[in-house]
Structure formats: C-alpha cells, structure tokens
Amino acid sequence: MSESIIQIQHLNKTFGEGPTAVHALEDINLDIRAGEIFGIIGLSGAGKSTLVRCMNLLERPTSGSVIVNGQEITKLKDKDLRKARQSISMIFQSFNLLMQRSALDNICFPLELIGVKRAEAVKRARELLKIVGLEERENAYPAQMSGGQKQRVAIARALATNPKVLLCDEATSALDPTTTLSILALLKELNQTLGVTVVVITHQMNVIEEICHRVAILDSGVVAEQGDVAEIFSNPQTDIGRRLVYPNGVQIDHLPASRVIRIAFNGGSSYEPLIASLAIDCGVKVNILGADTRNIDGKAFGTMLLGLPQDDMEATRALRYIQAQPDITVEEVPNHA
Numbered sequence: 165m166s167e168s169i170i171q172i173q174h175l176n177k178t179f180g181e182g183p184t185a186v187h188a189l190e191d192i193n194l195d196i197r198a199g200e201i202f203g204i205i206g207l208s209g210a211g212k213s214t215l216v217r218c219m220n221l222l223e224r225p226t227s228g229s230v231i232v233n234g235q236e237i238t239k240l241k242d243k244d245l246r247k248a249r250q251s252i253s254m255i256f257q258s259f260n261l262l263m264q265r266s267a268l269d270n271i272c273f274p275l276e277l278i279g280v281k282r283a284e285a286v287k288r289a290r291e292l293l294k295i296v297g298l299e300e301r302e303n304a305y306p307a308q309m310s311g312g313q314k315q316r317v318a319i320a321r322a323l324a325t326n327p328k329v330l331l332c333d334e335a336t337s338a339l340d341p342t343t344t345l346s347i348l349a350l351l352k353e354l355n356q357t358l359g360v361t362v363v364v365i366t367h368q369m370n371v372i373e374e375i376c377h378r379v380a381i382l383d384s385g386v387v388a389e390q391g392d393v394a395e396i397f398s399n400p401q402t403d404i405g406r407r408l409v410y411p412n413g414v415q416i417d418h419l420p421a422s423r424v425i426r427i428a429f430n431g432g433s434s435y436e437p438l439i440a441s442l443a444i445d446c447g448v449k450v451n452i453l454g455a456d457t458r459n460i461d462g463k464a465f466g467t468m469l470l471g472l473p474q475d476d477m478e479a480t481r482a483l484r485y486i487q488a489q490p491d492i493t494v495e496e497v498p499n500h501a
C-alpha cells in the first residue's frame with residue numbers, strides 16, 4: 165500500500181475572473197496510495213466536489229498537475245485522456261442512473277460506450293449485480309428501487325470497466341443511517357476483494373471513521389491537515405479539524421482557576437482506568453472538565469480536559485504520572501484563567 169495512484173501537485177482552481185472570481189482550490193497537494201480508502205472531508209462549499217472532479221478532469225484545474233497511475237493526465241489530449249479516464253469511475257449522491265433503463269442495462273451502458281458486444285456486456289453486468297447483492301433485480305427500473313439499491317446499481321455500473329479508482333462524491337449523503345452503513349460495508353468489501361482504490365468525499369465524520377485509512381480535511385479550498393485517520397482523530401491540529409472531529413467540542417472557556425491539562429488518547433486503553441489509577445497510584449483526584457472521546461476498533465481516541473489539584477506538588481505528581489502513560493499525549497492549557 166505504498167505506491168501512489170493519484171498525485172495532486174500544486175493544484176489551483178478558480179471559477180470566473182476579476183473581483184468576482186471564486187478561488188475554489190488553492191495549492192492542493194495530495195498523494196493517494198494504490199489500494200487505500202482515502203477520505204476528503206470538509207464543510208459545504210469547502211471545494212470537495214471541485215477537487216474530486218479535478219481528479220478525472222471533469223473539471224480542468226486552473227494550474228497544477230494531476231498524475232494518475234504515473235501518467236500526468238493534465239497533459240493528455242482528448243483521445244488519450246478518454247482512455248486514461250477508464251481507470252477512474254465515479255458515483256454520486258443522486259445516483260445518476262438512466263431512468264429509462266433497467267438495472268442490467270444501466271450497468272451495460274459504459275460497456276456499450278467502449279464497444280463491448282451485447283452478450284459479453286450482459287454477462288459482465290450479471291456478475292456485477294451479484295457482487296453488489298442485486299442479482300434478483302436485474303429487470304427493475306430505477307423508479308422501482310430504494311435509494312440503497314440504486315446506489316448499488318451505480319456502484320456496479322462504475323465497476324463495469326474495471327477501474328483502478330472509484331471516486332465517491334457524497335455517495336451516502338442521501339441515504340438513511342442503516343443504508344449508509346450497508347453501502348460503506350460494500351465499498352470496504354470491494355476495496356478488499358478487488359483492490360480498487362476508493363476516494364470518499366463527505367461532510368460526515370462517521371463515514372470517514374467507518375471506512376477510511378487516511379483523510380484530508382479541506383477548509384475553504386485549502387488542505388488544513390491530512391494523515392492517518394487514527395492520528396487526525398486522536399489529536400486534530402487545526403480549528404476546522406477539531407470542529408469536524410468533535411462537533412460538540414471540548415470548550416475551554418468557563419474553566420475553573422486551577423491548572424488545566426488537555427490529554428489526547430492515541431489508541432491505548434480507554435480513559436476510565438487512567439482516572440482511577442491516578443487516584444489509586446498517586447492519590448490524586450483530578451476533575452474531568454470535558455471529554456470528547458470515541459472508540460475505534462476498541463481503542464480510545466479523543467481528548468479530555470482535566471483540572472489538576474490546586475496543590476502544586478499533587479498537580480506535578482499527576483502530570484508526571486500521565487506523561488509516563490503510553491498512547492497518551494498531554495499538554496498544559498495556557499492562560500485559561
């Protein structure tokens with residue numbers, strides 16, 4: 165999982181000109197690795213759709229380069245570009261199925277476009293229907309299917325040409341939570357069984373939490389931070405990161421006047437044993453002033469604010485004890501009073 169499949173270098177996208185120009189993307193640099201599930205998260209209007217559309221040149225970048233599979237596609241002419249695009253497929257929030265075609269014929273459509281014979285296309289479409297769990301519904305029309313089923317057909321259609329990359333722009337945003345989970349499980353399975361690289365665009369943190377290996381946070385057209393999901397989750401470095409990861413965030417106003425520390429759990433054990441052992445091992449009682457922790461794969465991530473005792477020696481003892489714990493980072497919150 166080390167080789168890169170999509171590299172974005174110094175990419176800029178500006179819509180319009182002059183004083184009304186919109187700088188949708190500014191100096192974006194990303195390296196998406198073959199075989200991973202990469203998430204791009206941001207608030208509405210952050211530039212996510214524009215960025216993902218630049219990955220297959222549905223949108224032409226104003227400057228910068230997009231390298232797919234070692235090929236700088238921003239330099240390709242029409243014919244070669246069409247060929248390169250076959251290795252990148254896309255699914256959308258609104259499914260974008262052809263309403264006048266059955267599930268089977270929707271999946272056959274991209275194969276028809278590249279001249280695959282009918283019998284062969286049908287065979288491939290049936291295989292794909294099976295993979296997405298819809299073999300019983302090949303004759304159903306989009307109007308007769310649920311949102312989850314429509315997205316499954318769209319996924320099957322996207323996979324018809326054996327792409328290396330599947331771009332998903334808010335693919336679960338129109339679905340209820342249960343259906344969202346089933347579609348995410350399908351994407352994860354396709355990633356594992358077919359080895360397809362998946363790029364997930366979303367405004368929902370739980371989507372990232374559910375399936376992504378790495379994530380980039382986009383804020384007003386700029387990558388605010390990127391890294392392993394576990395790292396970003398345990399200790400977001402930017403305001404926007406904290407806002408997305410902990411929407412009910414730990415507030416640091418209204419704190420009492422003793423020393424306050426922020427600890428970040430980086431995937432070690434859960435937090436209760438720490439607070440308990442502080443009391444038992446050091447005889448120090450700390451106040452939990454705020455906590456926003458979550459479990460990923462049974463490991464604790466997140467931050468907690470602790471008020472240390474007024475007594476300086478006790479406070480120092482507690483601090484040293486916490487500093488000695490593995491998988492926990494600690495910092496003093498300055499000037500909170």
Ligand SMILES: Nc1ncnc2c1ncn2[C@@H]1O[C@H](COP(=O)(O)OP(=O)(O)O)[C@@H](O)[C@H]1O
Pocket residue numbers: 179180186188206207208209210211212213214215
């Ligand atoms: N075709 C366009 N023309 C002008 N402005 C656009 C166009 N597409 C997107 N934008 C602007 O670019 C910014 C990013 O939009 P978008 O990529 O759709 O964000 P997101 O998908 O994160 O909600 C927004 O300010 C949007 O209004």
Ligand SMILES: [Mg+2]
Pocket residue numbers: 212213214334
């Ligand atoms: Mg969008």
